[in-house]
Each structure stands twice: as C-alpha cells, then as structure tokens.
Amino acid sequence: MEPISLSDALDSFTDRWSPRIVTAVNDYDVRIAKVEGEHLWHVHDHTDEFFLVLEGELHIFLREPAGERTVVLAKGSVFTVPRGTEHKPYAPVPTALLLFEPTGTLTVGDRHDDVPDHVDATTGHALT
Template identity: 70%
Template sequence: MSTEPITLTAALASFDALWSPRIVTRVNDYDVRIAKLRGEFVWHVHEYTDEFFLVLDGHLDIGLREPAGERTVHLPTGAVFTVPRGVEHKPSAPAGASILLFEPTGTSTVGDRHEAVPAYVDVTTGHALDR
C-alpha cells in the first residue's frame, strides 16, 4: 500500500487493458480498484459480498436479475450504485467507462458461480497498480 497520495487520473492513464482492474489501495480488508470498461461483461453473482460501483468517467449500465424480474440501472459520470450480495448482475459500457470499486480483497471479478472465465479477463482479483 502506498504511503503517498494517488491521483486517479494518473492511475487510469497508466494502463489500457479493459475489464482488468488495478488495485489502487486497500482499506482494512477491502481493495479499492479502478477499471476501464467497454462493451459487455458476463452475468455473475457475489454470494457473500455487496459490490460498490462509482463511475469516474463515461456511462455504466448494470443489468440486474432480481426476484421481481430483470432491470437495468443506468449510471452516468459521478453516480454510485451498490449491487447487493446474491444478486446476479452484468455490467456493460457500450461507449466505455472508467470506474472505481470497493470489494473485499480477493473478490473475483467474475463472481462465485462461473463455468469459464472469458478470454478477455486476464485476472479475476485485480492487478497491483504500476506506480
């Protein structure tokens, strides 16, 4: 963990990979991750933890499969949303987005129930941020 301030703009400029979170810092047992997104991710669920999203730039849609049915939440720049544990969801950013996430350290980006990790996902628990 860095003992120096981290500028999110500079951190985001340090990588180009999509759907490949970077761990900016840790807070207690949580990773603070940033990621660049474009296109659609996979439907997945986190059985034991909520997932917090903050849109830093662009627009993020999150499809949700809830007991009442499917719906999509639309998050513009500056919006936050928490997907409750146990809710199947699918992030997408057709025009691209940059996001910040809070997740317990070691949380898989593809959730707890998945048959295969998509080829475009190069790591499921985040990369260390190059400084």
C-alpha cells in the first residue's frame, strides 16, 4: 500500500452521491464522496454511519423517537448516525465527505424511499 492523497482521490471523479473506496480498515471501508442536493430517507438497520465533512457543508435530517431534527456539519465536523435511525443527508453546496462503514454497506441503507436518478445505490466503487 502507498499513501493516498484525499484531494487527488476526490479530483479523480465527478459523480455526486457515488462514493469511492479509498482504503479498508479491518472489515470497514473508508469511502469518499462528492455530494450536492438531497440524498433520500433511509435506514441502516445493523450499522452506524460515520460522516466527516472535508469541504462544504452537510445537513442530516433525522427522524428520532423524540421527533425530527437536523444536524448541520461544517467543514471538519464529524457526526455518527446511530444504526436504526432514519436519516436523509442534504448538501446545500458542493461538499466532499469521508465515510466509514462496514464493507458491503449500501449507500441507500436496508430500508429506503424510492432511489432518485442522481443517487447511486452502491456499496462503493474502487478508486481509478
């Protein structure tokens, strides 16, 4: 393995909501993604979902037992959506993310709304 420049990796693709696998740690993928606009409401039943904002800003709408709320993540902020929590990411501006999820985790979760054309339902793509 060689070191990977995240900025070079992000420059290698333009697709939105279509993560690339940068590396693996044990049974987890480290993914990067470019996002803008809305994702979709979805739930990961068996895993938490970790977000780190590398550039831009991410809003995550959450449906929790106490009601709905929104967390706003600025550049450099991290947040973990607990397993079983319905959520919908939204980026008001072009945003770059680093995600940490078990290998094979679908970007649209285990349960989700209809997948819009601009969202890639994938377990991540290899960097090219």
